[in-house]
Amino acid sequence: MNIAVIGTGYVGLVSGICYAELGNTVICVDKDPFKISTLQNGGIPIYEPGLEELSAKNVAAGRLSYTSDLQAAVREAELVIIAVGTPPLPSGEADLAYIDAAALEIAEALPAGAIVAVKSTVPVGTNERVRDLIRSRTDAPFSSVSLPEFLREGSAIRDTMEPDRVVIGSESREAAEKVAELHRPLTDKIMITDLRSAELLKYASNAFLATKISLINEIANICEKVGADVTQVAEGMGFDRRIGPAFLQAGIGYGGSCFPKDTRALIQIAGHVEYDFKLLRSVVEVNREQRFNVIRKLETIFGGELRGKTVAVWGLSFKPNTDDVRESPALEIMRHLVDVGVHVRAYDPVATPNFRSAFGDKGVVWCEGALEAAAGADALCLLTEWEEFAGADLRQLQSVMSRPILIDGRNVFREEDLAGTAFIYYSIGRPSLNQGVREKIPILQY
Ligand SMILES: NC(=O)c1ccc[n+]([C@@H]2O[C@H](COP(=O)([O-])OP(=O)(O)OC[C@H]3O[C@@H](n4cnc5c(N)ncnc54)[C@H](O)[C@@H]3O)[C@@H](O)[C@H]2O)c1
Numbered sequence: 001m002n003i004a005v006i007g008t009g010y011v012g013l014v015s016g017i018c019y020a021e022l023g024n025t026v027i028c029v030d031k032d033p034f035k036i037s038t039l040q041n042g043g044i045p046i047y048e049p050g051l052e053e054l055s056a057k058n059v060a061a062g063r064l065s066y067t068s069d070l071q072a073a074v075r076e077a078e079l080v081i082i083a084v085g086t087p088p089l090p091s092g093e094a095d096l097a098y099i100d101a102a103a104l105e106i107a108e109a110l111p112a113g114a115i116v117a118v119k120s121t122v123p124v125g126t127n128e129r130v131r132d133l134i135r136s137r138t139d140a141p142f143s144s145v146s147l148p149e150f151l152r153e154g155s156a157i158r159d160t161m162e163p164d165r166v167v168i169g170s171e172s173r174e175a176a177e178k179v180a181e182l183h184r185p186l187t188d189k190i191m192i193t194d195l196r197s198a199e200l201l202k203y204a205s206n207a208f209l210a211t212k213i214s215l216i217n218e219i220a221n222i223c224e225k226v227g228a229d230v231t232q233v234a235e236g237m238g239f240d241r242r243i244g245p246a247f248l249q250a251g252i253g254y255g256g257s258c259f260p261k262d263t264r265a266l267i268q269i270a271g272h273v274e275y276d277f278k279l280l281r282s283v284v285e286v287n288r289e290q291r292f293n294v295i296r297k298l299e300t301i302f303g304g305e306l307r308g309k310t311v312a313v314w315g316l317s318f319k320p321n322t323d324d325v326r327e328s329p330a331l332e333i334m335r336h337l338v339d340v341g342v343h344v345r346a347y348d349p350v351a352t353p354n355f356r357s358a359f360g361d362k363g364v365v366w367c368e369g370a371l372e373a374a375a376g377a378d379a380l381c382l383l384t385e386w387e388e389f390a391g392a393d394l395r396q397l398q399s400v401m402s403r404p405i406l407i408d409g410r411n412v413f414r415e416e417d418l419a420g421t422a423f424i425y426y427s428i429g430r431p432s433l434n435q436g437v438r439e440k441i442p443i444l445q446y
């Protein structure tokens with residue numbers, strides 16, 4: 001199939017490369033000339049494990065190319081996939097400006113009989129809006145398809161090549177079948193729905209996962225008060241097949257370009273039809289609060305006075321294996337620390353450049369290595385569970401710090417890692433691992 005993918009961000013680029021890997025002829029389009037020249041020169045503008053090699057392989061095979069000429073790419077396409085951003089507006093609603101602009105540009109070159117698929121996460125009704133926008137500019141017959149994407153950053157290639165399911169929303173059975181055929185080599189779990197159900201299903205999935213995370217974070221907060229261990233609680237819950245073990249990792253809350261944006265957008269979608277999505281509003285609020293768990297722990301340890309302290313931060317991306325810092329919990333945590341007069345020393349294996357552009361340099365020393373960041377620190381906060389941190393030698397770490405205080409925001413370390421160290425250690429929802437701080441587990445009376 002001849003495919004044009006509009007937008008070479010985390011979704012469009014991975015999808016385009018993977019469609020080429022399946023043997024299709026793919027041209028990936030972006031309006032950002034830096035991204036396109038990087039790609040044309042064999043580079044990859046984002047950090048995603050395995051992507052550079054897969055791109056090179058498919059470019060060499062003559063199946064994959066990159067361009068900033070949208071209309072030339074669309075003119076040859078049987079399938080045009082829109083994968084541009086839908087960032088949040090201040091109200092929380094999805095900003096459809098990039099979608100609309102792409103639709104209007106596509107219309108100028110769309111060949112008769114093509115399929116236009118929206119892969120971006122969009123509010124219910126957007127595929128119809130895109131269809132009508134294109135129709136207003138061309139007489140060429142075409143079909144609209146909603147093709148929501150479920151990949152995760154950091155494991156994007158595997159998620160694309162081995163998806164749990166592919167959802168195709170369409171008004172045209174014939175178009176849906178053609179798009180289904182494209183995905184048949186990946187999975188037999190292909191679901192064809194109407195346009196609106198496909199659109200809502202994407203938001204509902206993210207809302208459910210975000211809810212699971214906020215639930216386990218609240219359980220973790222209760223664990224801290226009653227002397228239970230959230231990792232044991234989550235493990236036991238996860239054995240129940242109705243619950244499942246995934247997305248029950250307590251920590252400092254979810255970040256990233258999707259859960260925070262999509263939960264707020266769904267609240268707005270509901271609001272537009274006068275439905276107050278109370279549950280999801282609480283999920284968002286719990287998540288916002290959870291980031292400050294780390295700060296509260298630091299305040300407890302330092303008796304409320306953080307000014308003048310030096311705090312090392314390990315991990316700036318919103319999750320490991322990505323350089324994406326959009327809505328990373330580290331942004332708010334570090335902003336608070338800097339605002340109250342803490343000297344911050346920060347390190348991330350790949351995300352520092354993106355983080356610096358989002359955060360600025362005020363109050364932060366950017367470090368090239370984990371131990372360099374910890375050197376002379378009064379406390380260390382681990383905010384992203386990069387493998388490099390999980391493998392750290394805690395005795396060596398202790399030897400470079402001014403005070404052995406470790407706040408593990410992702411529950412990375414185990415009891416055996418801490419053995420033989422003098423760390424004052426706090427994690428999330430595992431009070432029995434707290435070391436060095438004598439906290440009384442209350443006698444429970446009801
Ligand atoms: N990031 C994820 O893990 C993920 C997963 C599933 C779904 N989604 C959804 O997919 C969409 C894209 O997300 P992303 O993270 O890839 O975004 P992104 O911001 O990384 O990339 C979007 C790209 O589109 C380009 N673009 C915008 N308008 C264009 C136009 N008219 N012509 C050509 N290029 C244009 C931008 O320059 C940018 O490179 C969003 O709706 C998002 O919610 C994202």
Ligand SMILES: O=c1ccn([C@@H]2O[C@H](COP(=O)(O)OP(=O)(O)O[C@H]3O[C@H](CO)[C@@H](O)[C@H](O)[C@H]3O)[C@@H](O)[C@H]2O)c(=O)[nH]1
Pocket residue numbers: 121149150151152153154206209213246247248249250251252253254255256257258259262318319
């Ligand atoms: O048990 C867990 C699982 C995740 N997280 C956090 O949740 C956020 C999101 O993680 P993850 O879902 O792995 O990454 P994303 O790349 O944001 O992927 C989500 O958002 C995408 C965009 O919509 C969807 O396509 C994916 O299916 C969905 O998992 C990160 O901050 C994680 O640290 C937790 O705190 N606990």
